[in-house]
Structure formats: structure tokens, C-alpha cells
Amino acid sequence: MPSTTDTQPTPRSAGAMTVDVEDYFQVAAFAPQIAKEDWNRFDCRVERNLDVILSMFAENGAKATFFTLGWIAERYPATIRRIVLEGHELASHGYEHVKVHTQSPENFRSDVRRTKALLEDIGGQQVKGYRAASFSINEQSAWAFDILAEEGHAYSSSVYPIKHDHYGMPSASRFAYRPSEKHELLEVPISTVNLFNRNIPSGGGGYFRLLPYSFSRWALRRIVNNEHQPVIFYFHPWEIDPHQPRVKGASLRSRFRHYVNLGTMERRLRAILQDFRWDRMDRIFL
């Protein structure tokens, strides 16, 4: 619903750019087809894709936060060090992409602890941020916030305040909030625009590839200019890789969501890097 006021040139405004570092065979939508034990048999493309992303960020003077799987960090420590050396923030995406609400609090705690220690060891930098696999902190798994705070995380970005069949907490705040008075942990949800009393996903993922880029730019500018809030954008390295091997046997819906417009993603990302000024989560929110 772009209006005339939204088409006026706007100064580039700050937002948090984030990358969920996982490979194409580790996504939740393909979990029914690909067991974790088989991950080792796949041809990894994350290193090559991160190479392109880091160059794109450098060309546009963008800094970002990389929420990284422990599994990936263990295998590609040189790329992880490059992320840190180039001035980006290294943060945790858990060890092997298990949704929070499918774990016991004890298992969740040991996964959080193991991944944070591993990333700090490789990156040589304190890890402050955490993003749950598939935005899987919701009403049922809100206990996870306490554990994240106890394990030394300063913020989480694990809530998408939308209605979606796989994730989402539509009742959650659209902007950064403290989930508990017991600690200082900050939750920073992915950006949405509220239209007709409904939160429309506006911060990346399949929607960013599916909808025209002009909608995304309008939505993000509206958040910055009308609501005076920083935007939070996310994407995955496999999204810029139209030549990735196709996973067989997944549902039509999962394949559509994963493969739609992969070939346009790099161009769209270059546009968003030029239209907005991007920084790390910790610098914007802590």
C-alpha cells in the first residue's frame, strides 16, 4: 500500500542486519526428509555463500550480526574468524537447529552453553546474542528467556510476532522488550508492519523473496519514519544460492517457500543494502 509520501527520498536509516548461518540441508522445512545424522553427507555451500555475503556487506559499508550454528562454526572456523575480523558480531543460533519448544529446559540449557562456549572459542569475542531455530520461542517456551539470561546472553532475537503455520507469537510486542523482570535480557523481534490490525512479516525470509522489493522498502521505511523504531532484517546464506542441490521428497509448500525467487535474492539484497544503513544488533540495542 505505498502512498505518495512513501515514495519521497528518505535518508538512509539504521537497522539491524542479521544472517542466520546454516546450510540448505539444515532448514526446519526439510527436517522430515533429512536426518541430522546425515548432514555430514551433504555438499556444504555455506562457506562460498558467506564469502559472497561478506563481500557485499564490505562493498556497502554494512555491519551485521551472524547468528551461527555451532555445527557450522566447528567445520568452518576460518570463515567464522573472518566474520569477526571484518567487524561483524558473532552470535548463537544453537548447535544444530533444534526448535526450543521440542526440547526440555535441561537440554536447551546445555545446547545454549555448548554453542556459546564454542563460538567464543573460535571467534575470540564475547557472544551476547541468541536466535532460536525457526523463531521457536513462543508462549509455551517462554522459560527459555530465563535460561538465556542465566547462561550469559544479553539479548535474544527469537520471536516473530506473526501468525504462521510453523512459528510465530502474534501477541508478542512488535518492538524490543524485556520478557521478564527477573533479568535484563532483551528480546528483539523481527520487523513487521501492522496493517488492518494484523502484523505483516516485513523483516526478511521467504516473504522478502516472494513480495515485490518495493513493498519491503515501503514497510521498512514506514517502521523507521512513522514509528521511529530500528528495523530488524534477516536472511540465510542459502537464499543467495540458486544453484544449491534440490531436496527431494519435501512437500510442495516447503519447496515453494524454500526455492521461490532464489535467483533474485542477491539483487534484492544489494538494493536493501543501498537503501538502508545497517549495523550489528549489539550496537543498536545494547
Ligand SMILES: [Zn+2]
Ligand atoms: Zn535457522
